[in-house]
Amino acid sequence: MGMTMTQKILAAHAGLESVTAGQLINAKLDLVLGNDITTPVAVNEFKKAGFDGVFDKDHIAIVLDHFVPNKDIKAAEQSKQCREFACEHCISHFYDVGKMGIEHALLPEQGVVTAGDCIIGADSHTCTYGAVGAFSTGVGSTDMAAGMATGMAWFKVPSAIKFELSGKLPKNCSGKDLILTIIGMIGVDGALYKSMEFTGEGVKTLSMDDRLCICNMAIEAGAKNGIFPVDEVTEKYLEGRAERKGRKFEADKDADYEQVIGIDLSKLVPIVSCPHLPENTKPAKELGNIKIDQVVIGSCTNGRLEDMEAAYNTLKGKKVADGVRVIIIPATMQIYKECIRRGYAEAFVDAGAVISTPTCGPCLGGYMGILAKGERCIATTNRNFVGRMGHVESEVYLASPYTAAASALTGYITEPSL
Numbered sequence: 001m002g003m004t005m006t007q008k009i010l011a012a013h014a015g016l017e018s019v020t021a022g023q024l025i026n027a028k029l030d031l032v033l034g035n036d037i038t039t040p041v042a043v044n045e046f047k048k049a050g051f052d053g054v055f056d057k058d059h060i061a062i063v064l065d066h067f068v069p070n071k072d073i074k075a076a077e078q079s080k081q082c083r084e085f086a087c088e089h090c091i092s093h094f095y096d097v098g099k100m101g102i103e104h105a106l107l108p109e110q111g112v113v114t115a116g117d118c119i120i121g122a123d124s125h126t127c128t129y130g131a132v133g134a135f136s137t138g139v140g141s142t143d144m145a146a147g148m149a150t151g152m153a154w155f156k157v158p159s160a161i162k163f164e165l166s167g168k169l170p171k172n173c174s175g176k177d178l179i180l181t182i183i184g185m186i187g188v189d190g191a192l193y194k195s196m197e198f199t200g201e202g203v204k205t206l207s208m209d210d211r212l213c214i215c216n217m218a219i220e221a222g223a224k225n226g227i228f229p230v231d232e233v234t235e236k237y238l239e240g241r242a243e244r245k246g247r248k249f250e251a252d253k254d255a256d257y258e259q260v261i262g263i264d265l266s267k268l269v270p271i272v273s274c275p276h277l278p279e280n281t282k283p284a285k286e287l288g289n290i291k292i293d294q295v296v297i298g299s300c301t302n303g304r305l306e307d308m309e310a311a312y313n314t315l316k317g318k319k320v321a322d323g324v325r326v327i328i329i330p331a332t333m334q335i336y337k338e339c340i341r342r343g344y345a346e347a348f349v350d351a352g353a354v355i356s357t358p359t360c361g362p363c364l365g366g367y368m369g370i371l372a373k374g375e376r377c378i379a380t381t382n383r384n385f386v387g388r389m390g391h392v393e394s395e396v397y398l399a400s401p402y403t404a405a406a407s408a409l410t411g412y413i414t415e416p417s418l
Contacts, residue, residue, distance in 0.1 A: 197226075254317065310401040
């Protein structure tokens, strides 16, 4: 029996000719990632275990993005610990205020991750990098500590679900609508510890920003990882960007999949995930009576340039509805600068929105947009659990930038009509 794309990457990094689903392996790592919340825990475990050095200073990334610029004393202390560790071990990929960004947008943009990599990160959305043809998955801080010291990690080889894509997304839909549709179909545990592998003619119609968004939310279906084939879109994106030469892996024709699901992209409609699970999806057009208090456009899911462009095309020359707070967060400093250069930032402010330095901020209920009791937010973030963005009696609705921006103009959840 042949191997899936994910299984081939894992076999190569384990030094094995082949692997099978359920097999336990030790694999070499190309990158170990942490942020300002998870790295301090990993550093404590690193020291507790008696490690005195990292396996490779060039293959560790520490990104301060959740509470940076620091929101309070605790956040400042956590960031200080990260800075000291990065300095002590000469970590090459350390990103602080002024050059930081939301980790899962920043690392692909900066070429730190590439095709064929095996990556772990102490953040559940590390699965994002499957968009460039890498195996990447989230781990705990203890595994991060061990990875920083040894350059190795153990895995149970996942089985896989194949998603065969055809057609092309309608103009008012994006990769966010696709992944929300899939999660609505299979549920938040529908791909539990499985690889979500995306194939078919429809793949080539998806931009890299779409693919990054889709893989980012694989974890919301319970998946171990999401992954796209390395095609012309991938190669163009990595060319002149990736700091290392990538490796192209392809699934065998006789690879074993637990399930094959066909999706015609042209049939998709703008989708909203209602409280309090990502699987609770409904078409946006069915939710027009739901009044909102806040809109957040950003996060590691939808803070990229195409997302900013979608918001700009919707908001330019218009005004957000009275009583609605609109918070727009470009995911990296490059994206922030491009928003300024293109006039997006000015248009956002003129429309009545605020624009923030890159940060995870409100997505995890951190800062820059906390909800009070009874308030509702439509957001381009990835989770809408109870209390995710503030008070336990607040509500979060997940949507694409098109839908979120359209809703900002009406004050109600609104289907975009670009």
